[in-house]
Amino acid sequence: MHIVMVAVECSPIAKVGGLADVVISLSKALQQNGHKVDIILPKYDCMRYDKISNLRNVYDSLWVSYNGELYANKVAAGDVEGVNCYFIDTCWHRNFFNRGTFYGESDDAERFTYFSKAALEFLYKTGVEPDVLHYHDWPTGLIPVIFRDIYKPLGMNKTRLFYTIHNFAYQGVTSQSVLDSISLSPQSVPGEAWEKDQWGVVNYLKAGVIAADYVTTVSPTYAQEVMFSDKGMGLQDLLRRNHYRFSGILNGLDYEYWNPESDPHLVTKYSVKSLKGKYDNKRVLRKKFGLQEGLKPIVTIISRLVQQKGLEQMKRSIYLALSKNAQVVLLGSSPDPRVTQDFLRIKEEFTDNPDCHLELAFNEELSHLLYAGADLIVIPSIFEPCGLTQLIALRYGTIPVVRSTGGLADTVFDAFYSNQDIGSRNGFVFHESDDAALDSGLGRAIDCWFEQPDFFQKLIVNGMKQDYSWKRSCELYLYIYQGLA
Numbered sequence: 001m002h003i004v005m006v007a008v009e010c011s012p013i014a015k016v017g018g019l020a021d022v023v024i025s026l027s028k029a030l031q032q033n034g035h036k037v038d039i040i041l042p043k044y045d046c047m048r049y050d051k052i053s054n055l056r057n058v059y060d061s062l063w064v065s066y067n068g069e070l071y072a073n074k075v076a077a078g079d080v081e082g083v084n085c086y087f088i089d090t091c092w093h094r095n096f097f098n099r100g101t102f103y104g105e106s107d108d109a110e111r112f113t114y115f116s117k118a119a120l121e122f123l124y125k126t127g128v129e130p131d132v133l134h135y136h137d138w139p140t141g142l143i144p145v146i147f148r149d150i151y152k153p154l155g156m157n158k159t160r161l162f163y164t165i166h167n168f169a170y171q172g173v174t175s176q177s178v179l180d181s182i183s184l185s186p187q188s189v190p191g192e193a194w195e196k197d198q199w200g201v202v203n204y205l206k207a208g209v210i211a212a213d214y215v216t217t218v219s220p221t222y223a224q225e226v227m228f229s230d231k232g233m234g235l236q237d238l239l240r241r242n243h244y245r246f247s248g249i250l251n252g253l254d255y256e257y258w259n260p261e262s263d264p265h266l267v268t269k270y271s272v273k274s275l276k277g278k279y280d281n282k283r284v285l286r287k288k289f290g291l292q293e294g295l296k297p298i299v300t301i302i303s304r305l306v307q308q309k310g311l312e313q314m315k316r317s318i319y320l321a322l323s324k325n326a327q328v329v330l331l332g333s334s335p336d337p338r339v340t341q342d343f344l345r346i347k348e349e350f351t352d353n354p355d356c357h358l359e360l361a362f363n364e365e366l367s368h369l370l371y372a373g374a375d376l377i378v379i380p381s382i383f384e385p386c387g388l389t390q391l392i393a394l395r396y397g398t399i400p401v402v403r404s405t406g407g408l409a410d411t412v413f414d415a416f417y418s419n420q421d422i423g424s425r426n427g428f429v430f431h432e433s434d435d436a437a438l439d440s441g442l443g444r445a446i447d448c449w450f451e452q453p454d455f456f457q458k459l460i461v462n463g464m465k466q467d468y469s470w471k472r473s474c475e476l477y478l479y480i481y482q483g484l485a
């Protein structure tokens, strides 16, 4: 099959969140299964160009109509981790992708609508008719609408339209004028995608769902949650009515990159067969942050410091772990200065404390040492579409303590209360988002470390043996792609 991904993020060249990781690692996995994959991205000025090889211009005058005028765009191509990527270069005066940032501009809807139109025009002009056009999240939500309105009537009949939504909290709600700018007739946008209470306002995520041949989100439990609870952020009813073409496929983890046996960031490599190296990393971690040696577990938190991730519960975990004689290392960063201030206050409170360190930064390298050196990781998310943190922790033998939501519920099984067999249990799970639930989950985990070391070791081994690579997830995507053909 020929699959074309259209997205606005792609690791490692344009990463903001999990979407970027999925786009590249799913593409690699599909390619390894013998399929042809291309990715179409905007040509941002702030991409990691050092991670693109063989970058060259492949198309010089891609004309796209915008606000009644025709504008020329260029298309470049290059290899990213062995996958061919096309980059749409909108070289006209609005400088859509030369802003030094991926998102967060006041004209994001216009930028990504223009990109979606240009991506489809490029396929049309070059005579490429993929079997599957796989588009992601709200920025490309209009792809199937533009495709059905403009390109299908021009003879592109073969292509199936596949939508993956990585987070229902971001929907892309914008005014009709953006449609006018790319000459898309308002009638082509399905009626339900218009926000009834606001005149002329269109919801990209809804449009993308209605006009798709198939829709997925990133874990089976999140798929249920968005259909049957307010986690659907207003799309519950639409999704329930379309349940026959909607499902959840768990994200995989890149097992080549996240591998304690070969991770270049670790002082000592280790594997499930020999865990000794894990404890060397624990020693290095303690030394790095001036923590005392001793018979204590290290509890870590590695997270964006945002409401979705359970800010209050993260804070509570620090105090609870210390009160139970554990050590704590938090690595977190926030886009909100008030949240940063809040955590800075806690950091100050524990200055020179031999059992606690807060690192308020985004530091990829340090995160590897934490995954390797810690014993427990707390993930108290309010909602979590899939979550990679728990998958990385399991791979590195660090036991996750999680709130049972979304992908966390699909991958972490409680040591004592799970209905999974004993060999599949790999963590500690709590259900409610109140203090008592967290205290119980984290309390049980720390007690287990102190009182049942052999059983704790068994949980580590269980987790490290589990397979959350892309292999299975990729097969599920292929199964659905093939069913649509």
Ligand code: ADP
Binding pocket: 017, 018, 019, 302, 303, 304, 331, 332, 333, 361, 362, 363, 364, 367, 386, 387, 388, 389, 390, 392
């Ligand atoms: P989300 O994409 O919602 O932030 P995920 O669990 O899907 O959550 O992915 C989080 C990824 O970002 C993981 O790879 C995690 O290790 C990494 N990460 C989060 N915060 C930091 C940080 N402060 N420094 C380094 N890596 C971080």
